[in-house]
Amino acid sequence: MSQDRAPAWVVPAMRFGYSARGLTYALLGGLVFSAALTGGQTEDTQSALATLRGESFGPLLLWVLGAGFAAYAIWRFICAFMDLERRGHDLKGIVARLGQTFSGGVSAGLAVTSARLAMGAGGGGGDSARTLASWLLQQPFGKWLVMAAGLVAIGAGGYYGLKALKEKYKAHMRATPTSRKLDPVVKAGLIAHGIVIAIIGGFLVYAGLTSDPSEAGGMTTAFEAVRAQPYGQVLLAALALGLVAFAVYCFVEARYRVVPARAGDDVTTLAARARAKAEGATRRMASQIG
Template identity: 50%
Template sequence: MSQKTAPAWVVPVMRAGYSSRAAVYAIVGGLALTAAIHGGRAEGTTNALADLKSQPFGLWALWLIAIGLFAYALWRFIAAGYDLERRGDDGSGLFQRGGLIVTGIIHAGLGVSVAGLAMGDSGGGSAAQDWTARILQMQNGKWIAAALGAIVVGSGIYYMHKGWSKKYKRHIRVTPTTQKLDPALQAGFLAQGALIAIIGALIISAAMTTSPENAGGIGKALDQLRSAPYGRVLLGVVALGLIGFALENLVEAIYRIVPARAGSDVETLAMRAKAKAKKEAAKAS
């Protein structure tokens, strides 16, 4: 089902969601960069946010992040249901809208975790390990877990492709700021995609060895990088990429458009790049 014009309240909900994502990845990326420079272990999302609670105004920050993550999940659900990003009703469009629902569910779950931290949970343990252990106890659980891991790897590859091909430009308004920050935005998508692919590979490894402790989220993926040859360098590069991804989410919070509301007269980065390529092709001919 498509809606011709998105309601006005959708826009602030979207912006709150992207702002919270920016905060989460800035914290995780900053702690990972600190670990790369000074040594120590990089923190995953939940543990990194648990550290925030002990800071001044940390409890309020956790609640704001949790509310923002719920807002992001709501935005994804609405965007998928009403096709506010104009993905279409064909097979490809429905697949992309299904992806919006999946990311909405993931961020709703993260919002629950952050709200739990605010209410006193310790933040220990790994959700990926817990879910992998439950799946492995099911009939044919090994293959179900492996299939889910493959889907996660595919999601990581999609993020890297989105960064490499610069498809993220489709919904970002042209401004001097967004044009200058484009390299950082691209690096952010590439780093996020690489981490997601590593998480998927860890889930597949856990499935094939029937060892749920081999699975893990962002923290485990960062640990894998840290233990590799030149691990601190790799960790530092990915940490900078995560900070770039935080910056990308901040840019989306400020400059992202909702196609079902913005209208056709708003120029996006993708439209500017296409016009530039067309002009250069005309000159060459």
């Protein structure tokens, strides 16, 4: 279902959610960069959140982050249900809205993790990818389900890369001097995030092929796989900086993202500005030729 205008509360919920996501990835990127320099254990999002628990304001910050993740989850669920980004009802639109729902589910899980850590409990424990693979392998056609999940993850990683290279994110980004200056960082962040997701997908596919859930792995496994490559320490450090860049992308989204079902016609996005610039250049060229 869709409506002519989205309720006003979805915008602050979206901004709050992206901010929480950005802070988490900034922490994660810093931890992974430190691990690349020192040879220490790499971390995942849950571990990044757990580092806050020992700080003086850690529990309070975890509650704030949990609220932010919950807000982001609600935003993604409502965005998909009400089609706030005008994705449409064709196959492409349905796939995009399913992706929004999945993203909301992941964020809801992080909200629960943050709340558990704030209360002094564990974050839920275990590797989520291995848990998923183990559960799927127990279902009918489990081997194929695990491989399908892996292929979906690889596709999602590829989507992030295409989103960066084709600058699809600009369609919903307000054009300002700051958003234009940070554009290269945004692209790098999206590509880095896509690489991590695709690697996780690759491990899931292999777990399905071997019918062995221990072959699956989440972010920590992906980071260790990168470090195991030639010049792995350098590659891991570069990937960590990419995750920090993805945090910047989240902060840019928090500040400048436009909700099409809420924004007015007077809002200029980066995509609209780029089109206007290209059309202006075409007209100037045509006038010179004429």
